[in-house]
Amino acid sequence: MKLYNKFLWGSILTLLILGLSSCEDYLDKEAESIISEDEAFKNFTNFQGFIEEIYNCIPDKQKSYWTTSWNWGDDEIMNPEGDWHMVHQIDIGNFWAWQAGRMAQNGSWLDKDDADPTSDDAFDHAMWPHAWYCIRKANIGLANLDKLTEATQEEKDMIAGQLYFFRAWWHFQLMQYLGGLPYVDEVLPSGEKLTLPRLSYQECADKAGADFEKAAQLLPIDWDNTKVGRNTLGKNQLRINKIMALGYLGKNYLWAGSPLMKNGPQTGGGNTYNYDETYCDKAAEAFGELLSLVESGQTQYALVEFNYKDIYNHVPADDATTSYSDIFYTTGQNWLMPGSTEAIFRGPSYDGNSSNWNTTKTFGPKVQGLVEHDNIIHQPTANYVNLYGMANGLPLDDPDSGFDPTYPFKDRDPRFYHDIVFDGFKYVNASMPSDMEYLRYCSLYTGGAMRKVENASRTGYFTQKLVPHTANKYDGAYNWSANLHVYLPYMRLADIYLMYAEACGAIGGANHKSSNFSKTAVEAINTLRDRVGAGHVHSKYTGSRELFLDEVRRERAVELAFEGFRFNDLRRWLLLTEYPYNIKTSQEFDRVEDEDFYMENDPKDARVSNFREEVILTRQFGTKHYWFPLKINDTSMYPEFGQNPGW
Known part of the structure; x- marks a missing residue:
């Protein structure tokens, strides 16, 4: 099956040391040197070298081709010469275009036929193929944690935390576009018949949430403040840490609680405010913990000044x-x-x-x-x-x-x-x-x-x-x-304030807050408006949960404009098909x-x-457009792996 064949079935372990600017000095060994499992995983230096390749696989949305496309909502349009780009293909309803081979290179970072996880060329990286490769790599690492015998507890925790994070992160990236998938949390043996069923979105989110939570418990806030991190002092900004894990833990649960995931694809917009409050509460708590750490000065992150x-x-x-x-x-x-100081999660550039x-x-x-x-x-x-x-x-x-x-x-x-x-x-x-x-x-x-x-x-x-x-x-x-x-960050601090406000607002409106952070939903939004010198959310929009959520969504549109979030936001809010968002x-x-x-x-x-x-x-969209179509070669391999409805 193409879904797993190329990237999940490999059985040879390789130790690949990358030229990533923030993690370049762990080993002085040649890349792709094949060594035994016992040697590869015995100490922190060797094990970290195994993980480095996963960092290398994170696509750079802006530079994955000569000209690129990442804003597919109602936010952007191109001149007609760019009609081959993904933004126009989305406009005409051709959601198949995300798949390599369906059309000429479309400027998308989602799929490539010749993706290479070892390359230091941004053109060689894409989300779909690298996700399955990295999920398998994370599972191999987790299955071999017992071989990490020459390490301190701190080193063991940091290795395990990165692996749990990456296993969840790559699943989550695919889930946003494709819906529920098999959540691969073991090393799948080669040669056996595949029967892994597609889970629902929320079932996947539960599994991803468990992994993100483990990562948050195991990882430090700042690698620079750890004994092992001092080996690469000042070059640890891209390292997976507790703040990243909490951010994605909250985002994973907020997406699971969003109208699309709770109610399923539908037109009419009637359920656009119908959230799953249980998931939203989990999201608010994760974001609340993160923001409490930030605002108490315990992290390396802070909102950047808007002062010109x-x-x-x-x-x-x-x-x-x-x-x-x-x-x-x-x-x-x-x-x-x-x-x-604001970017939380970035890949290499x-x-x-x-x-x-x-x-x-x-x-x-x-x-x-x-x-x-x-x-x-x-x-x-x-x-x-x-x-x-x-x-x-x-x-x-x-x-x-x-x-x-x-x-x-x-x-x-x-x-x-x-x-x-x-x-x-x-x-x-x-x-x-x-x-x-x-x-x-x-x-x-x-x-x-x-x-x-x-x-x-x-x-x-x-x-x-x-x-x-x-x-x-x-x-x-x-x-x-x-x-x-x-370079566009995948996650930044302003986004956390916005998602916190949405999660709290979905539960109890403008004045709701989590149990572990002092600010209410409306105060979180006003924090961002204070930063830029804009007026606070007016009281006429705080008395109604729905009107407040409208303002949260508008604030999200302005603060995160053109950063690649709008398309998925409209989808999860069940607004992609609705006027005036179409x-x-x-x-x-x-x-x-x-x-x-x-x-x-x-x-x-x-x-x-x-x-x-x-x-x-x-844009003439129907319910099928709330999810991208899966690859036909994959959905044809076994009945448990079905196509998304309408495709």
């Missing part, structure tokens, strides 16, 4: 000690891996400069080669940009928000100005030829020079949250000298101000006319 003297150019204030932008990209810092051959050249206008390379552009949809509310904390459509469609960019949530490139925005800072000067300021009004569907913005917006607007031909941020490095729109309007206005004034103060939205496309 020039928000459009992401220039921190003079008194800022950290920078929000550094979560997503770094420049001029010798290729420092992004994440700062071997070559920072690889950012500049794909990701960093896919966010800006291609008009006249302003941004070079492939004609592929990630563009935020207008319907998603509408989720960025006002600075006072109210959503745009609230009658008291103060939103004025004649001044649509004024007094918005501060994250709007950090993330979104809008009309009149100064896109190029450096000198440029006189015949290119018309592109210095964004002309994103209807009919403007940067509104061409084929090579600019079809929505009226660009984004610079993940890649700065200076990644263009003239400012040259994607040149070698800028040391621009991009449309993608553009922002249309006419300019009132003359060109000189934008050279002399802040573009957010510009007046416009005829401000309106137009639908670009409507």
Whole structure:
């Protein structure tokens, strides 16, 4: 069976020492040296070398191909030349496209025919094949813990904790897209008939939860503060620790308690607030323990500052000690891996400069080669940009928000100005030829020079949250000298606050809290709003559980915008099929101000006319689209492993 054959049946143990920046000094042995089981597992150094390959397998969503795709919800659209990308294939309902071989490489990190767990090339890694490989590897390690005889208790705990975490983590990554699967928690012998049934999502989550909980009990908060971790002091940031395990323990239970997992795929949206409170309570307790550790100063994690003297150019204030932008990209810092103090879980990123051959050249206008390379552009949809509310904390459509469609960019949530490139925005800072000067300021009004569907913005917006607007031909941020490095964390601290608020809100609304953390659900959301200087959740949204959850979801959309979470969020909330979450729109309007206005004034103060939205496309989804289809070769191997409904 292809599902297990290639990656679960192998019986030769290899000791593979990787070049991962945070874990490179455990052994001075040649990679792929085949040794006996007793030798491979006898001490911490050798056993850790066996585990290193699992770290190496974590895909880099942004750099898994020349141009990549990871935002598949209602948040993003590409220009038509990118229709082969996964984002468009999702738009047209072709969920088969996640599978390698179904179509040409689609920019997805989910599957590859030639995935190689030993490679240090980001192009060689994918979620599906590596998951089964790493699950088997974790099971082999757990089955051989008794051979770890030359080790302290601390070393034994750290080895076991990593293995339990990875066994659960790889299962969970697949479960999010495919639903319940066989939970493989033993070394499957080769040559025997497969009969492992597919479990329900919640049955899988129970097993994953048990593994995450064991990991949390066994692992330290910070490897730097352990005896064994001092061998790689300062290089342990990617090491699996207690905080990562608690974060995924909570996320696993929150997903299990979500409307899709409780009620099953369905249209109509009637069950979008119908959570399983038992699972949500488990999630809240896990997140509560994590946040209590963070806020009491017992961890290496903290929310990064949002403090800018020039928000459009992401220039921190003079008194800022950290920078929000550094979560997503770094420049001029010798290729420092992004994440700062906020990233909790990341995989390896071997070559920072690889950012500049794909990701960093896919966010800006291609008009006249302003941004070079492939004609592929990630563009935020207008319907998603509408989720960025006002600075006072109210959503745009609230009658008291103060939103004025004649001044649509004024007094918005501060994250709007950090993330979104809008009309009149100064896109190029450096000198440029006189015949290119018309592109210095964004002309994103209807009919403007940067509104061409084929090579600019079809929505009226660009984004610079993940890649700065200076990644263009003239400012040259994607040149070698800028040391621009991009990486998207799988989990960061703000996400924990958001998931805590959702879990608590699903149980008892805005004022509910866990037993082990002092903040209520609404206080958790307001912590993030305080960070950016936005208004608190208004009291009109705290009296109703449903209205509060709406605000939690909107806050999640804004804080985690374009980081790859929206698609799975809409699915688990049973909203993927529902209006207005199934449309993608553009922002249309006419300019009132003359060109000189934008050279002399802040573009957010510009007046416009005829401000309106137009639908670009409507996604025609049914219940089957709540899960990806499994591979036919796999589902045909034995009856206990069935296909997802509708496929």
